[in-house]
Amino acid sequence: MTEVALPGVGMTRFTSADDRPLVDLAATACWRCLDDAGLDRADVTSLHAGTALAEALGQQSGLANALAGALRIEGVAADRVENTSATGATAVHRGIEAVASGASEVALVVGADRMSAADTSAVTDAISRLTHSREYAQGLTLPSFAGLAAGAYLDRYDAPREALAAVAAKNHRNAVANEVAQFRREVSVDEALDSPVVAEPLRLYDCCPMSDGAAAIVVTRTDSVADTDHAVRVAAHASATGTHPVAERPDPLAIDSVRVAGERLFDAAGVAPGDVRSPNSLALADFDGVGLIAQVDGEAAVGDRVAFAGAFRLRNGDEERQPRLRVVEHGENEDER
Known part of the structure; x- marks a missing residue:
């Protein structure tokens, strides 16, 4: 297989509400990515567009074709990827595989969603439908499951609630200097602890917000990269699926798919x-x-x-x-x- 590298990346700013259509968000990230890589649109030979919620929120179908038109790269191989919360990662896999197999010389990969297209309840419902149908029918949503898991985690390990709040404080501290971050202000541990409850014990600052934004990378052969110091070489990539119904997991707090994917990754990389x-x-x-x-x-x-x-x-x-x-x-x- 051909060795591949990532010579460029691009992102939009993530916001609570971006008025631009989804295809425009994706195109903005793509233009910035190509500029970062020092490439022209004519260099692109395949396009891999990931979006998890476009159809569910009634925004866009056929994103890959629409984006190819917006970028004026008609004629390239283009596909749309959807794999729930792993949509972006799966699109990256498709781009790497296209270049590594020789099917594409330069793969442009983008992930984009515009969650402000619907209200909170509609977005929560759309995301929660990735759960097993039996558990969804019983009222399980991702926020409620996260709350159940977090509570079980704290109980099992006798950990303080401050341990979770410290993560929220760290995340906000990191965002202050990040020009594309959605919320660029610090939040203290006490503020995180005192924020409104979403799904006990999780509070507002423990949970990800609804966001509009896009991010893109370009994948190409390692031997075609001009600036090797700027590019990231891909040593290996791997993925795995887990048990769909949470009730059937031997341990609801263990994510076996992460372990399996990690084992495959290290084995493929030879480390x-x-x-x-x-x-x-x-x-x-x-x-x-x-x-x-x-x-x-x-x-x-x-x-x-x-x-x-x-x-x-x-x-x-x-x-x-x-x-x-x-x-x-x-x-x-x-x-x-």
Whole structure:
């Protein structure tokens, strides 16, 4: 298979309500992506457009064809991808596969949705229909399931509610300097704790907002990339499905599809989790199964134990303990870029 790389990306700003049609949002992200990659529209040989809610919210059908027309790249191979909350990732898979197989020289991949086209109840219902029909009929929605799962998580690991609120505070802090972020102001842990309840124990700042926006990447052969320092080489990609009805999962808090996809990914890349190292990294950490984001100072590998410098402790019965975290995944610290 041909080695592939991602030489360019582009995004719109994400907002609560963007008046532009969905195809215009997608086109804006695509133009910015091609500009970032130093490519022209004439270079594109395939288009892979992902949207999860266009038809459900009565906005657009045939997005791929409409977008090809808007970009003036008629004649290229174009397809529309829908895979619920994995729509964007699946579109990326299709683009990588097209280039790696030799079917396409330059694949333009875009994901776009315009959730402001309907009210909150309609959007919640549309998203919740990805659940199993039996569970949907019993009133299960994604917010309610997330609340049930979060409550079970906190109970199982005797974790404080502040652990979730700290994630919301971190997310808002990261958004302040992000020009395309929807909400660019800091939120304290106390504000997150005091925000309105959505699905107990989850509150407003624990939940993602309704958003309008689009993001695009371009995929091409590694040997055709002019600026190799700017491009990201794809070492491997993988995906997996899980048990559809939540009630049939051996453990409702375990997402086996993530584990299976991870195993496939490392196997395809020819590396082990312990091989992943990154200095001054942001690490997805685990303490007795409780997922937290921790800043790792210096070099740490997946599986290392590191101290968590958080502002709270976890209680086990009457005993308070300073968390010790197991690093399970790494990502680059944006402050170091």
